[in-house]
Every structure is written in C-alpha cells, then in structure tokens.
Amino acid sequence: MIMKDMAIADKVTDNENCETVRQLFAFIEASPSPFHAVSNMKRELEAQGYTRLLEGNAWKLEEGGKYYVIRGGSSIIAFRIPKKDFRGFQIMASHSDSPSFKVKENPEIEVEEHYVKLNVEKYGGMLCAPWFDRPLSVAGRLVVKEGNKLVTKLVSVDRDLCMIPNLAIHMNREANEGYKYNAQKDMLPLYGCESAKGGFMAQIAEAAGVEEENIIGSDLFLYNRMKGSVWGADEEFMSIGKLDDLQCAFASLRAFLDSEDGKSIPVHCVFDNEEVGSGTKQGAASTFLLDTLLRINEGLGRTMGQYHQALASSFMLSADNAHGVHPNQPDKACPTNRPYINGGIVIKFSANQKYTTDGLAAAVFTQICNKAGVPYQIFVNRSDILGGSTLGNISGTQVALNTVDIGLAQLAMHSPYETGGVKDTDYLIKAAKEFFRAAIVEVGEGEYQLL
Ligand code: CO
Numbered sequence: 539m540i541m542k543d544m545a546i547a548d549k550v551t552d553n554e555n556c557e558t559v560r561q562l563f564a565f566i567e568a569s570p571s572p573f574h575a576v577s578n579m580k581r582e583l584e585a586q587g588y589t590r591l592l593e594g595n596a597w598k599l600e601e602g603g604k605y606y607v608i609r610g611g612s613s614i615i616a617f618r619i620p621k622k623d624f625r626g627f628q629i630m631a632s633h634s635d636s637p638s639f640k641v642k643e644n645p646e647i648e649v650e651e652h653y654v655k656l657n658v659e660k661y662g663g664m665l666c667a668p669w670f671d672r673p674l675s676v677a678g679r680l681v682v683k684e685g686n687k688l689v690t691k692l693v694s695v696d697r698d699l700c701m702i703p704n705l706a707i708h709m710n711r712e713a714n715e716g717y718k719y720n721a722q723k724d725m726l727p728l729y730g731c732e733s734a735k736g737g738f739m740a741q742i743a744e745a746a747g748v749e750e751e752n753i754i755g756s757d758l759f760l761y762n763r764m765k766g767s768v769w770g771a772d773e774e775f776m777s778i779g780k781l782d783d784l785q786c787a788f789a790s791l792r793a794f795l796d797s798e799d800g801k802s803i804p805v806h807c808v809f810d811n812e813e814v815g816s817g818t819k820q821g822a823a824s825t826f827l828l829d830t831l832l833r834i835n836e837g838l839g840r841t842m843g844q845y846h847q848a849l850a851s852s853f854m855l856s857a858d859n860a861h862g863v864h865p866n867q868p869d870k871a872c873p874t875n876r877p878y879i880n881g882g883i884v885i886k887f888s889a890n891q892k893y894t895t896d897g898l899a900a901a902v903f904t905q906i907c908n909k910a911g912v913p914y915q916i917f918v919n920r921s922d923i924l925g926g927s928t929l930g931n932i933s934g935t936q937v938a939l940n941t942v943d944i945g946l947a948q949l950a951m952h953s954p955y956e957t958g959g960v961k962d963t964d965y966l967i968k969a970a971k972e973f974f975r976a977a978i979v980e981v982g983e984g985e986y987q988l989l
Pocket of ligand 1: 782
C-alpha cells in the first residue's frame with residue numbers, strides 16, 4: 539500500500555517536471571538570441587501587469603507597484619514593491635547569452651563561383667565540434683530607419699538556413715586524433731549555391747518584414763535548430779541548446795512571478811554578455827543593477843542612508859549552470875564534491891572567489907533550500923583545474939552584497955546542445971520562490987535573521 543502511494547506520488551512529481559520541461563523548451567526555442575529571450579520575458583511580465591520603465595524617463599514608483607526596465611535590448615531587471623519600508627533587496631541574477639557565432643558585417647564569401655558561405659566570428663568560448671553537421675539558422679536584432687527614427691526589430695529566420703559541414707575522414711585521416719579548429723577557416727557556415735549571392739541581407743529583411751535598404755545596423759547570431767529532447771531509460775535527461783543559462787533565467791522568472799510578497803523587494807535580473815566577460819553597458823560589470831537599485835530607493839523617497847541600510851540586509855543568488863560529474867570523465871570532478879544531474883541545486887565554491895560563495899552565504903542559502911524542501915549539492919573545481927567565472931563576483935564590484943553562486947548540474951556546457959536533468963528546474967523554482975519571499979536581515983556583526 540505504501541509502495542503504491544509512493545508510486546503515485548512519484549508520478550505526480552514526474553508530471554509536474556514534464557510540464558516545467560515543456561515550458562522551459564518552449565521558452566528556449568522561442569529565444570534564439572539574447573534579444574529574443576529578453577523580449578519573451580518582457581511579454582510575460584506585461585501579461586502579469588508589470589509596467590515598463592525607461593531609463594531616460596523619471597520613475598514614479600508606488601507601494602504595490604510592479605515594474606521592469608530593459609537595457610540594450612538584451613538585459614532586463616524586473617522588481618515589485620510590496621512595501622515602501624522594505625528591509626532589503628532579494629536579487630536573483632542570471633544571463634541571457636550563450637556562446638555562438640556572430641555574423642560579421644559584409645558576411646557573404648563566394649567560393650569558386652559555386653558556393654556562398656557566411657563570414658562569422660566566435661562569440662564566447664564554445665565547443666566547436668558539435669556545431670558541425672547540424673541545421674543552423676540566424677537570429678538577432680536589426681536597427682531600422684523609420685523616418686527620422688531608429689527602431690529595433692527582432693529577426694529570426696525560422697527555418698533551416700545554413701550548416702557547417704565537416705571535412706570527410708578520407709580527407710583528414712587524423713580527424714579523430716584531436717583537431718585545432720581555425721575560426722576563420724573551419725567554422726564558416728555554407729549558406730547557398732551561386733544563385734544565393736547578394737541575397738543574405740534581403741532574406742533577413744524579409745524575415746523581419748522590413749525593407750532591406752532601411753536596415754542600418756544588425757546584431758545577428760547563428761543558432762542551433764535542433765528541438766529539445768527528453769530521453770534516458772526513465773526519461774530522466776533533457777537536452778537542448780542554451781541551458782546555460784536560460785534554464786536559470788527561466789526558473790528565476792517563474793519563481794519571481796509566482797512568489798509571495800515578503801518584507802523585501804524581489805528583483806529578477808538577467809544580464810547579457812556574461813560569455814564575453816560582462817564588460818558591456820548591459821553586462822554584469824556595468825552600472826545597470828546599481829542604477830536600478832538606486833532609482834528604486836530614490837523613487838520611493840528614501841535617503842542614501844536608507845539605501846545602504848537596505849544593502850546590508852540584501853542578498854543575491856548568482857545563478858549560472860554548473861558542471862555535473864561526467865559519466866565518461868568522472869575524474870575531472872573534485873574527489874569529494876560530486877554534483878550529479880537531478881541531484882538538486884549546485885552551490886559553487888572557489889577559494890579565489892571566482893565564485894562568491896563563502897561560509898555565510900552558503901549557510902543562508904542552505905537554510906532557504908531546507909525551508910523549500912529542495913536538495914542541494916556542492917561544486918568545487920579540482921584543485922589542479924582552473925574553472926570558469928560568472929556573474930556574482932563581477933556584479934559585486936558594482937553592488938557589493940552577500941552573494942551565493944549557484945546553478946543546475948549539466949553536461950556538455952557550451953555545446954550548442956547541452957544536457958541536464960528533468961527534475962532540477964523545478965528544484966530551482968521552488969528554492970527561488972522561497973528566496974524571493976525571504977528577508978535576510980543583519981542583526982549584528984556577522985549575524986543575520988531569516989524572516
Ligand atoms: Co553561464
């Protein structure tokens with residue numbers, strides 16, 4: 539009887555997981571570029587009554603108000619104000635970009651009057667090999683002239699458009715001995731035959747529904763056309779492009795929208811350009827978050843003193859995906875900290891503070907996970923491997939507050955088709971809901987109370 543009940547309970551959880559994975563796939567497939575990801579989040583926020591603020595206008599904020607602000611078209615911060623006399627900010631940060639290839643200006647290259655290929659350059663540090671032999675397309679944004687105005691239009695060519703074909707094994711017998719990819723030579727996608735010449739931007743214009751001669755600027759990227767897939771003996775794995783970091787961005791938005799109001803201001807924050815060092819006007823190293831927090835404080839008629847008091851009782855989740863133990867390379871992971879897919883939220887540590895987590899931040903976050911009933915696990919690099927960096931320590935140079943670096947375990951990070959677990963997104967949504975509702979109030983030197 540007990541076994542039967544457990545089996546039913548498992549099924550219910552599975553169904554919940556299925557629905558979340560379905561929504562995650564829908565979000566990622568509708569987000570072939572960071573501009574699309576932000577636009578999709580904006581649509582969701584507006585559907586739930588959030589008001590757009592422009593950085594160039596005065597902000598009139600009200601208790602009970604719900605707002606969002608976009609910078610550069612590819613970074614977004616949403617917040618609401620449950621109480622004018624709030625205790626602090628509960629910020630969850632993630633990123634909208636993923637490694638890809640950016641289409642260069644004047645992209646067409648003719649090959650022997652027979653092929654047209656596209657000139658591209660690397661955006662971020664991708665695994666090159668899995669970009670070969672799969673249908674790709676192009677998406678991004680255009681800047682279009684309309685009278686004396688410059689307007690931005692999203693564009694996505696929603697069909698298989700180009701491909702990077704491998705060289706046959708017969709023409710490179712050493713192909714499986716390790717290959718050094720040359721971005722200018724090996725990675726250019728084939729776009730068409732001779733007749734395609736001169737047609738690329740016309741095709742982009744048509745897809746965007748604008749006149750080609752009115753396009754005066756563009757930011758276009760390749761993206762993988764392969765749809766999401768759920769697989770494995772018990773359908774426990776899922777694969778799709780851009781899990782890093784749209785899985786965290788999706789979970790952050792869902793939790794932000796569904797969380798109850800507490801004594802803090804919940805802040806959903808998604809930065810662009812994490813994959814290229816965050817040093818842009820809309821990146822985590824910019825003043826975007828700082829400016830927004832200051833303007834929230836000012837918009838509510840509070841003093842700078844009150845702003846700094848609030849920061850002392852604020853907390854950030856820097857949410858960016860983590861490496862799970864790899865089944866074929868288990869020795870690449872730290873010997874005593876073994877994060878697995880479907881094992882819960884990963885808390886990331888680094889002695890050099892590439893990850894911001896310290897004993898205190900981890901202690902606070904594990905309490906939140908316990909409250910939410912969500913499992914967590916630990917990631918630390920092997921002591922002889924230099925790991926990556928992420929948002930938290932960079933954002934901390936602009937807005938310094940208690941921060942924990944977390945993520946969800948995945949395999950094949952920075953491949954155009956990454957693998958994660960079907961359970962983990964729900965774990966993060968649950969914990970983030972608890973986080974957004976909480977207040978972490980400084981009550982003494984190194985002493986905090988969780989409200
Ligand atoms: Co990432």
